Amino acid sequence: MEPGAPPTAxxxxxxxxxxxxxxxxESTNGVWQPGDGRPLRRLGVALAGSASVAAAARDASVDAxxxxxxxxxxxxxxxxxxxxxxxxxxxxxxxxNNPWLAAALGFTLGETISEQQDRPLVCLAHALQPLxxxxxxxxxxxxxxxxxxxxxxxxxxxxxxxxxxxxxxMRPTLVALAAHRGATLYLTGTLRPAAQVTLLQTxxxxxxxxxxxxxxxxxxxxxxxxxxxxxxxxxxLD
Numbered sequence: 027m028e029p030g031a032p033p034t035a036x037x038x039x040x041x042x043x044x045x046x047x048x049x050x051x052e053s054t055n056g057v058w059q060p061g062d063g064r065p066l067r068r069l070g071v072a073l074a075g076s077a078s079v080a081a082a083a084r085d086a087s088v089d090a091x092x093x094x095x096x097x098x099x100x101x102x103x104x105x106x107x108x109x110x111x112x113x114x115x116x117x118x119x120x121x122x123n124n125p126w127l128a129a130a131l132g133f134t135l136g137e138t139i140s141e142q143q144d145r146p147l148v149c150l151a152h153a154l155q156p157l158x159x160x161x162x163x164x165x166x167x168x169x170x171x172x173x174x175x176x177x178x179x180x181x182x183x184x185x186x187x188x189x190x191x192x193x194x195x196m197r198p199t200l201v202a203l204a205a206h207r208g209a210t211l212y213l214t215g216t217l218r219p220a221a222q223v224t225l226l227q228t229x230x231x232x233x234x235x236x237x238x239x240x241x242x243x244x245x246x247x248x249x250x251x252x253x254x255x256x257x258x259x260x261x262x263l264d
Contacts (some may be wrong), residue, residue, distance in 0.1 A: 032065035033256050035090050035107035045251065046114040054112040058096045061107025066090050067257070071249055072264040073241055075099025075108075082263040091263075092249070094241055111248070119244025121214050121235065122194035123149050126247055131165045132157050133190060139203055148193040148200050150207060159185045159231070162211065166233065170243060176217050176234035178225055187211060196232070198224040205230050215240045 033041065039056045046055075070088035072079045073095065080100035083091050090107035093099070094115050102108065118124060123146035125135040133151035140148040160183030166175065190211040191204035196218040204212055205228035212225065217234035225232055235243075249260045 030257060032067050032258060034063055034065060035061050035109060036063075038066060038069075038090075038252070038256070039109050041255065042109070042111060042248070042252075043114070046111070046118045046248075050113040050117070054096070054110055055114045056109070056111075057107065058093070058110040059102065059104075059106070059108035061090060062105040064089055064105070066107070068259045068261055069249075069252070070261045070263045071245060072262070073238065073245060074264070076264075079263050086261050086263065088261055088263075092245075094245055115241065115244045115248070117145055117194070119247055120194060120240045121192045122146055124192060124244075127169075127243070128192060130169050131162060131190075135192070136189075139191070139207055140200055142195075147195055148191055148204060150204070150209060151190050151192055153188050157187045159183050159187060159211070162187055162190070163233075166235070170235060170239050173236055173239045175236070178217055178222060178232040178234075179230070181210070181231045185210070191230075196221045201225050201228065201230070201232075 035057055066089045068088040070083045070086055070091045072093055075093050075096045075098050077100040080102055092109045095112060096108060096110035128135040128151040133153055136150045136152050138146040138149050159181045187210045189208045190213055191209040193212060193214040196214050198221045201212060201221045201224045209230055212230050212232040215235055215237045217232055252258060
C-alpha cells in the first residue's frame with residue numbers, strides 16, 4: 027500500500043492489531059465481514075452493532091464499519107466490510123493497561139500490580155509533574171465531556187496525587203494492593219459495592235468513569251489514531 031493511500035479492510039485490521047496487540051482472538055479482533063476489498067474512504071463507527079446502526083451505515087454509504095461489539099448487527103450489503111475489535115479495545119483502550127489514557131491525564135504508565143490470564147488487570151501510573159485532585163478531575167472532565175462520574179471518598183481538591191491505579195476491575199484485594207503500592211486514586215469503569223469497605227479503610231479515593239463512557243473514549247482515541255495514518259473520513263453512527 028502506498029503511503030497516504032486509503033487502506034483496505036484487511037490492511038486496516040492488520041494495522042490496528044499491530045497497534046493494540048495481536049494476542050487477541052482474530053474472530054472478534056479483526057475482519058468480521060470481508061466486503062469486496064475496496065479502499066476504505068468512509069468508515070462508519072459505533073460501539074455496538076444493531077439494526078439502527080446497520081440502517082445508518084447504509085444511509086451514509088460507508089465503505090466499512092468499525093465496531094466494538096459486532097453482535098446483533100443486521101445484514102449489510104456484502105460489499106460493505108465490518109471490522110470488530112472487542113477484547114483488544116477492552117484490554118488496551120479502557121482502564122488498565124492504557125498508556126494513552128495515562129498520558130492524557132498527565133501520568134506515565136508504570137508497573138502492573140495484577141494480571142488475569144497473562145493480561146494486566148491493574149496498572150500504576152505516575153504523575154509526570156505535580157498534580158492535585160482538582161487538576162486530575164479537570165483532566166477527566168476534558169477527556170470525558172458531559173460524563174457524570176461516580177466518586178467514593180472524595181479527597182480535598184488540593185490533595186497531591188503522585189500515583190493512580192488504572193483498573194479494569196474493582197475487588198477488595200485489588201483495592202488493598204493498589205493502596206499498599208502508593209496509589210492515591212483508584213480509576214475504573216464501574217465502582218463495585220463489594221470493594222467499598224476496603225476502599226474506606228485506605229487513604230485512596232475512587233472514581234468510576236462509567237462502562238460506556240470509557241469504551242467511547244477508547245473508540246474515539248482509536249479513530250483519531252487511524253486518521254493520523256490514513257486518509258479516511260470517520261462517520262459516527264450511534
